[in-house]
Amino acid sequence: MDAPLSSERAVDCIGTLDEPVVDTIMRDLRSVGKKLYYVMLPRSRSEAGAGLKQWDLWGPLFLCLILSIxxxxxxxxxxxxxxxxLVYVIVWLGAVVVTFNALLLGGKISFFQSVCVLGYCICPLVLAAFACLFLPSSIGSIVKFILMLIALxxxxxxxxxxxxxxxxxxRKALAVYPVWLFYVAIAWLILLN
Structure with a gap:
């Protein structure tokens, strides 16, 4: 016979099927916000790494959608x-290629965790693309280039x-170069637009 569940384990075992939709959405939004915080202000790599181990694809999907729009x-x-x-193809196919490269080099990461990290890290490029919408055309190209360099x-x-x-x-250089190339391709796409 199974031992009775402790209160901690009992809470973990309760499914989210009975949870109100609003609670589910708010929990997911808090998770996306926390991951964006880790990416935008990467203070502690161990804390951020632990936070990003719980991968999701909602944040990268929304960031890709915003950049596409x-x-x-x-x-x-x-x-x-x-x-x-083209934005969707470059973001998702690029993330898959970079992830397979890391895995082939012996990386200790799950496929979806890597895609999650790469997807969340396009946030600075999305913010720069949004800022470029409001630049006057007279100074736009120079400032746009500087913004893209900072975001890149x-x-x-x-x-x-x-x-x-x-x-x-x-093998770090072999793993890092495709990551850099991935973000350069996205930044170039933004600059050409």
Whole structure:
């Protein structure tokens, strides 16, 4: 016969099927907010790494959607659908390629955890793309380039900190270069728009 559940274990065993939808949505939004906090202000790698081990794809999906909408709104009318779809292809296919590269190099990470980290780390690029919407065209290109450099540095720095801890010391460059290339492709797409 099974031992009675402690109060802690009993709470963990209760499913979310009986939970109100509002509670579920609020819990997921708090989780997304916490992960964005870890990415935007990466103070403690161990705390952030522990927080990002509980992966989800809601945040990366919303960030990709926001970036797609920003670039769609700024694209010429005959290219809007292509731009919208291209953002999704670059973000998700790029994250998958970078993840497989880390796994092939012997990285100790789950597939979805890596996609989660890479997806959350596009947040600085999304913020920079949003800021570029409001720039006047006279100074827009220079300021846009500077904003993209800052956002690229921020996104790359946040994700490289997580990804470089996953592989052996002699393979770090092989794991970090595709991460940098992934964010450069996204930043270039934003700059071209």
């Amino acid at each position: 920003i670039l769609w709104a700024n694209a010429p009318e005959n290219q809007q659908e292509v731009v919208f779809g 540095h921020w996104a790359t720095g946040a994700s490289v900190g997580f990804m470089s801890e996953l592989v052996a010391e002699d």
